[in-house]
Amino acid sequence: MxxxxxxxxxxxxxxxxxxxxxxxxxxxxxxxxxxxxxxxxxxxxxxxxxxxxxxxxxxxxxxxxxxxxxxxxxxxxxxxxxxxxxxxxxxxxxxxxxxxxxxxxxxxxxxxxxxxxxxxxxxxxIASEDTIFAIGQYNFSRTKQELVFQNTIQKLTNRESELLHCLYQNKNRIIERSIILNLLWGNEDFFTTRSMDVFITKLRKKLDQDGSIEIINIRNQGYKLLCP
Missing domain, CATH: 3.40.50.2300 (Response regulator)
Incomplete structure (x- = not known):
């Protein structure tokens, strides 16, 4: 699909x-x-x-x-x-x-x-097969909640995995902050907004081995995952 x-x-x-x-x-x-x-x-x-x-x-x-x-x-x-x-x-x-x-x-x-x-x-x-997504030089498994870079495996939390998948589905395009919050957290209050910012920071660190990948904050709009 x-x-x-x-x-x-x-x-x-x-x-x-x-x-x-x-x-x-x-x-x-x-x-x-x-x-x-x-x-x-x-x-x-x-x-x-x-x-x-x-x-x-x-x-x-x-x-x-x-x-x-x-x-x-x-x-x-x-x-x-x-x-x-x-x-x-x-x-x-x-x-x-x-x-x-x-x-x-x-x-x-x-x-x-x-x-x-x-x-x-x-x-x-996801129930029938494990789709591997190529994000730059990383391989991302949503099912296993893993990021693989060369031979190094990083485990992701469920929230990190769902957030990365959401960004990937809209890669190289802006996805509105409110959409992510409502989709993954169910609301867009102050606390969930701060929580999402923390998870974005964590994902940036886990993707920092490939310089072609960047998660950028578009002020007053949302986020964009830049990757090949």
Whole structure:
């Protein structure tokens, strides 16, 4: 999945938003199938078997929750992300009860959507195989939580491993600080922000054997992992 295009089925009846999402994902090595209503999404799903579903909650004919419930009868594993303007706790609970894996409230940043998609897809991959990521001269195993440089192995904590993987998925691009905090810590308060800064410092030290690698802080925006 890391080599081939990721096939995303996008069900969104708001045409302008759908085009923005479609075009943004297609620039990041996705193949996007856009459906305009829930029934069309159901029909397309059974024909194509995509890698991930991105479902708007409020759609004509069938809403996103109904689509998810139907799909979960035959497929328990495909990642499902809901997009919605609803923000009540009960709506979020209903989304997860219907089989959703994640929930993005409108408006959202494309970076956040892309990070969450990759997080869900890699969660599926990691159960079946250990993918080794080349970060400059380092080899990174997310499963074993190890960084290997030549013959030297450095063990990573779970938080270090998840943070490095998040940065790697967006290498050579800025990833917003708030996205990392909400994805890995669940909030973006003062204490989690300071905690993330500490982990960034630790990762910099563990990657300092290769001068071509750098984790830079983009003021008031986020971080960028620079690597070949």
């Amino acid at each position: 890391t080599q081939n295009k990721i096939t995303a089925l996008l069900a969104e009846d708001e045409e302008t938003l759908a085009q923005i999402i479609k075009e943004s994902l297609e620039t990041r090595n996705f193949k996007v199938l856009h459906c305009h209503n829930g029934q069309e999404a159901m029909d397309t799903f059974y024909k194509v078997k995509p890698d991930v579903l991105i479902l708007d909650v409020m759609m004509p004919i069938k809403d996103g929750y109904s689509v998810a419930l139907e799909i979960r009868k035959t497929n328990k594993h495909i990642p499902i992300i809901f997009l919605t303007a609803k923000s009540q706790t009960q709506d979020v609970i209903e989304g997860f009860k219907s089989g959703g894996n994640d929930y993005l409230k409108k408006p959202f940043s494309m970076e956040e959507l892309i990070v969450r998609i990759h997080a869900l897809l890699n969660r599926e991959e």
